[in-house]
Every structure is written in C-alpha cells, then in structure tokens.
Amino acid sequence: MEWEVVIGLEVHVQLSTKSKLFSGASTRFGAEPNTQACAVDLAMPGTLPVPNEEAFRCAVLFALAMNAHIGKRSVFERKNYFYPDLPKGYQTTQLDQPIVGAGEVEIYLADGSNKTVRLHHAHLEEDAGKSLHEDFHGMSGIDLNRAGTPLLEIVSEPDMRSAAEAVAFLKKIHSIVTYLDISDGDMSQGSMRCDANVSVRPKGEAKLGTRTELKNINSFRFVERAIKAEAGRQIDALEDGGNIVQETRLYDVDKDETRSLRSKEAANDYRYFPCPDLLPVVLSNDYIEQLRHQLPELPDAKTARFRSEYSLSAYDANLLTQERATADYFETVCRVCNAPKLAVNWVTGEISALLKRREITISQSPVSPEQLASLIVRIKDNTLSSKIAKRVFDAMTKSADMADDIIQKHGYIQLSDSRVIEKMVDEVIATNSSQVENYRKADEAKRPRMMGYFVGRIMKASSGQANPKLLNKILKEKLDALL
C-alpha cells in the first residue's frame, strides 16, 4: 500500500528581547546558573508579572510577515502543572486569544516547486527553567536563568507531506524570524526548537491517522531524520496489523529511532484560566500600522528582486536569500564589483565552503564582502586567472588585505604579454621534441588533449601566472604550424 505522511509543526522561537516576558531580568545566554533570575522569575511571594512590550512588537512583526490575523485583544492564561523548574507552578501562556491568528507561508522545495503551508496561530509564552541532573550527587539542580524568557510558539496546520517539506517550513520560519531580527534563530543554543506531529494514512484517504508528537528536535537535520524514522515506524506498525497510540515520543539520534515518552492517557489537565494578574492586551490600529512600516524586505520579496535585478536563477536567488546576512553579503559584493554572476559563484562556492569548513556563520566570515568584491574586480578585468584568484582568496582568509595589495605583495599578476609567452612556448617546443613528434602524428581529435602537457610545463615555468587563454592560443598556433 502507498502511504502518505502528514506533518504539523510547533516551532518555539526564543525572542531576542533584552529582558524577560514578565520581568526585568536579562535574557542573555550562557550566564552562571541563577544569576539572571530576579524575584519575579523565582516566583517569590507577592511578586507580579508586567508584560514586556518588546515581545508584543516581535509577535506583531511576525504576524505581519506571515500575512496572519493579528489578535488585537490577546489574553494570557495560566497553564497549571507542578515541576521544579516551573517556579510559579503554572506557565503564563496564551490559549483562546493569541496574539497571532491564522496565516500562511510559501515554502520552496528542492525540485523547484513551491507550496503554501497554513499557520494555525502563534502565541506568546514564557519559557521554564532547566533541571540539571548531573553533578549533584543523586539530587537535581535548578537553573532559572531561562525561566520567563519570551517564546513565540508557532503552530502550523498539518499541511506538510514529507520530512523535506517540514524542513523547508522550518527553514522558512527561521528565515522570517531572522529577517525580522526578532530572534537569533540559533538552534544549537535552543533559540529555536521544534515539536513535530506526525501521522500516516493510506494515500487517497481523507481521514487523518492517529498522530504522535515528537518533542524537542533541535536541528534541521534531526527534524528530517526524526520524521522519517517516526513515519517509517508507523507504517511498519500498521502494515504489521498494529495500531498507533497517540503519545509523545523522543527521537534518539544515535539509534535513529523514536521511543515513547508518555501516552495521552497520562496527560495533565492543565486547568487553563485567564491570568488575573495581567489585563487583556489591546493593540491599536495605529500601533500595528506603525510596525507595518518598519517591516524589512522579506525573503520572498527579496528573492523576486534578486531574480529581476541581478538576473539570477530561482535556485540561486533562493539560496542567497534564505539568510538575511547572506543576502546582505551578496548585495555588498555586487555593489562594489558589479558582477552578479561571479558574485553568486563565489558566495555560494568558495565562501560557503569556507564557512562550512570552519563551522561559522557568514557574519563571522574572515573574508569581508569588500575583500571578495576587490578580488572579483580583478578576475573580471583578466588581471587574475581563476587559479591565481583562489590563491588570492586563500590569502584573504588570513588577512584583511584587499586583492590589489595581495597581488602586489605576492607578484600575482597574470602574465599577458604575448611576446613573453611566445618565448616560453618556443622554448618548450624546442626542449620536448618527442612530445611534439607525438602531437604531429596524433589524430586531430586527440590533439587538444595532448596540448595539456605543454600548457602544464609553461604554467609551471611561469608559476601559474601565464594568462591561460593567451597561452592556449599561442601554443596552438605554434604547434599547428609544425604540422
């Protein structure tokens, strides 16, 4: 039987506000445990929450970017449960009246097609602290630095039909929140976490299958692998005549399989009710319009502009606009060198490989966009061959020098003087008579390949600086003259 996988995602995005959702404590990552938790975060008796306006600004920007309905009147509720890292014994979150309502977003797939995924809603809520189970001799430690950090929980409709689509959606959300600068989107530090609701059904069936929830997936790669593993497990179970239990599961990275965490029957009754310490937040149209004017150019618009302005392919434009920093880098390079095609090749080629090798982001790139542009200018005007250009690029990864400085320092000028090249060709022909003889006897079709030998010798002799185009032309003329 052919199966269809149905996926809905819940993405938790940590908003990059300076202070917490309901207190003045800092949200900085990586501080000593419990140094960024104030009396409110510790839920000391008599303390009260005050909403952080900045978090609302972030949420409204997101709503505008997603063409989503904006909850002009949003209400915080208390979600009650006991856990040591949840100091108040309830989480303050939104339920029936969230700040962001229904919306939709386009995702782009590897085969060049695109698809619309609907947003169910997104709501503001506070994060919990962390329980630390190691280093305390059989006891648990509690770190409340994260307690109260603002999260935007983004809930999609079950519109995705493959792990690849889920990843594309997640990447799109990542790209929107980073474009809006409302989150650093750093999955490795937990700034973006994802739960996936996965079910399968026979292809053509309208009714949804029983779903399981995969909790806390923290990288794009694991989202794909976890969904594949879980969908595979469900299909195997159903084909073996079994059934699927609605439950929460965890993905085990090492075993590449999911395992049960808790079943629905054991689920809590969270006893949600409106938080009486917080009044409903009412947003004016003026406020919303003000934010609409502050919206930056978003990924879809930028992709369209890159295609028309720089004549890029859809593929290249998508690649470059996925991250705002990459797009900005590319545009800076283009502005200086005015050679978009070369700029795309270098940004998606050498720069991308360099970043991957060093495991850094483009904003940490050792080669600045101005440096790269200075290099491209010299490729464009034929001062540098592509081979030497790579050497100049390597030098740039170690210094802040511009291309011309490096060329001068290392004498990397391309040898384009035809008299000098002619002299070198004559010398090679004179000292390699047997190879010349072979060339003369060879079929015409084989000759171009045989020329490589002479090119190699001359390149070596010129330390790679001979202009390859010119060299080829002169060499062919001289050899052919001997025929």
Place this chain on the structure above:
Amino acid sequence: MHQLTIAEIILGLRRKAFSSTELTRHLLDRIQQLDSGFNSFITVTEELALAQAKAADQRLASGEAPALCGVPIAHKDIICTSGVRTSCASKMLDNFVPPYNATIVENLNAAGAVTLGKTNMDEFAMGSSSESSYYGPVKNPWNTSCVPGGSSGGSAAAVAALLAPASTATDTGGSIRQPAALTNTTGLKPTYGRVSRWGIVAYASSLDQAGPIARTAEDAAYLLSAMAGYDPKDATSLNRPQTDFGKGLNKALTGLKIGIPTEYFGEGLNPGIADRIQEALREYEQLGAQLQDISLPHSKLAIPAYYVIAPAEASANLSRFDGIRYGYRCQAPEDLRDLYRRSRGEGFGEEVQRRILVGTYALSAGYYDAYYNKAQQVRRLIKQDFASAFEQVDVIMGPTTPSPAFKLGTKSADPVAMYLEDIYTIATNLAGLPGMSIPCGLVDNLPVGLQITGNYLDEARILNIAHRYQQVTNWHTASAVAV
C-alpha cells in the same frame, strides 16, 4: 498616648508634645504587656520601629518631615517587609523573610511611618475569624471569647486594643470591613487597582486590595493618601494622579442620595444590627442626605460566585509554595512527588487546603464551564447591578455583617456558616468597588459596622461621608479597653 488618633499624633509630634521615639516605645511596651491577651501580632519589630522613630524625630526636628513622619503603624503579615518575616500566618512561610518591601510599605516608609510589627490573620487571608492562623487565633478586644473577624483580625484587634493607631490590611471578600465592623474600627477597601498589589502575597488576584484599618475616617484618609498610587510593577494598578484623600472630608452631605439595597435587610440579619443601621441612616437624613430603596437583584449569587473565583485563583497562586525554593519543606522526601505532597500537606492548614481543592476542581476539564465560567457571568451581572444602582444614587449603605462578633470556635467546623459572614461585603470585591465599614453602635456590648459602598474611585467621597457621620456621633470613639 495610645488613645491618640493619627491626626492627633501628627499634631502632637509637630508641636513637640512628645517624640516619635516616646510614642513608639510606649506602644511597644503596651504590645508587650497586653497582646498576649489578643494575639494580634505575629512579629513585633522593636528594633526597626525604634530606629525608624529615631530617624523620624531627626526629620521632625529639621522641619522637613513628610505627612506621616513618626506615626507608628502595623502591617498585616501578608504584606512583604524587607528583612522582616512575612508569614501569611502559615507554617508554610514561618521561615520566610522577603528581601523586598511591598509597594505600600515603601510608600508608607517614604511618608515617614514607623513599623511596629506584623499583625495576625487567617492563614493566607482565607477566613472570616482569624482563627486559622498557624500562630493561634486572634481575640476580639471587646470580648476575648469572641473572634475579631477576619482575615485582617490582627490588624483590627491591634487598633481596637489601642496597640497601634492604625494598620494596613487586605480585603478579598470583606477582610478589612468585616473585622472593622466586629471591632468598632474604621476600615476602607479601595477601588480595585487603586493600591498596588506588588509585594502583597496573592490570595485571589482579581479581588485582593489593600487598605487601612484605623480609628477614624480622617485617619484612614491619611493612610490611604500614602498607600495609593500608580505602580508600574503591578499591571492591574490604575494610572491615576496622586490624591490627598483628606481634602474634602468636611463637605456637606446636603442632597446626598443614599441607596438602601432591600436585599441587605432580609432574613439572616440580626435585628439589633438592623436597628443600629436604621439609626445611622436617620442620622444621615439629619445631615441632609436622602434615602432611597434600591435593588441589587443578584446579591444572593455573590457568595457562590466568590467561592468559585477566589479558590480558582488561589489554587494557582498558591502553587508556588512547593517546598523547592523557599518556605516549608517536609523532612526527608522520598522523591519529587512526596516532596510536593508532604510539604504542601504539612505546610498548609485545613481551610487553605480546602480552597485549593475547591479551586482545582472548579477549573478541571469538564467542570470549568459549569463553575468558573458561570461564576464569571455572575460577576458581570453583579457589576451591572451596581452600575444601575449608581445611576440612581451616590452611595450605597447597609450592614457590614449579618451578626456581631461570634464566639471563638463556633463556626470553624462549619465552613458555609463562616462564608456567610461576608454576605454583604463580597459583592463589592466582585465589582471592584470601594467600600468602608464604620462603627455605628453596639448590640449586646458588641460593635456594629455600617457599610458604605461608593462608585469606582469614589474613595474621597465615602471618606467624606464617613467623616461627617463621625463628626456628629461618637460610636467610633467607644473603646474596647480601658483608655
């Protein structure tokens, strides 16, 4: 000196008839000698009081003294005082010393008040007799075999026993007005949001409001002027300009329209109390006011609605007392569940546990609509009742309580009988209106309170109405103890 009102103390201090240190020393001695008979204080802050008095005397000498400079007062032990244990009369917080002051404590300190100590109360303000305290019941200075009312029984008893000229208190369903009525003191519950709740341990956040218990309306005005004001640390605080509630106390009452709710004079009202109220109303007619019968048709639903809403909020508010970060923790817990179960089971008293259970039940899946939602609907109807009443009249008057102080122990076994104590006061909290209780006579040598309910933010007006009455009557000067 202990019989002096705040108005007289302010005058005496400025005329140098006595110093704040002398007065404070005198009251501390009096508390030490007499309070064993009333149990109105949980903690006496002798050192702090004398230090504050000394500082006040210096400021008074310099001639730059704020309004309440050198005036000794007490604080209900639910109000956080930096460095001074704040127990909420619970074993749960027997060891809790907050590192911060409630905003009202900050405000009163800034006004120069001297803190004598922390007053006894019903555990977590849940009760109407001050018998549920972990530190033992408070006794009514008018008859020590009777209760002083609750939950602010310690504040009321301390003022009635001339141990403190005034005290802060809180009122969630009548906890200022009912003990004021039962101890012949003047108590004011302000409009919800008029006084900051920051630093006051929450019982039912949408109903809690702090106010003064004093010996005269004029003194209550002095205290309220210092306590009230917008506080950005409380999201439900009303942003209103600072008010001097002492202004306008003497305005004539000619033409004042007093509404008499027929529902407050029905079955269950002690006939002696009914007589005292009628006499007081006659007095108001003498002062130029007009009486008018009104109806508050949903009055009888106030108690059932309150006993859903207040416990529901309390069930979440008290979740933070989990034995993890502060407060009581059981001995040698086996695991997390055991730690929660025993810390809360051993740390909370019976009535607190009852309300947590009731509230948890009312919010549970399947019961939420029938209880919590229904209660909120009733709350809206009660608000509307008052809104229509205030279209016809300026204030509403009636008895504060259905009966005078009852004997210790007679209602503790019957929660419903105890809940009915607040039958006339609870609606005011549900509507968020300001209300007062002032002495208006005795029944069997036990005090009777007249309740004055005003429209939103009409504290100045009801203080004026109370003050004019106290100018022409002397019930409020009757003392429980030998002067």
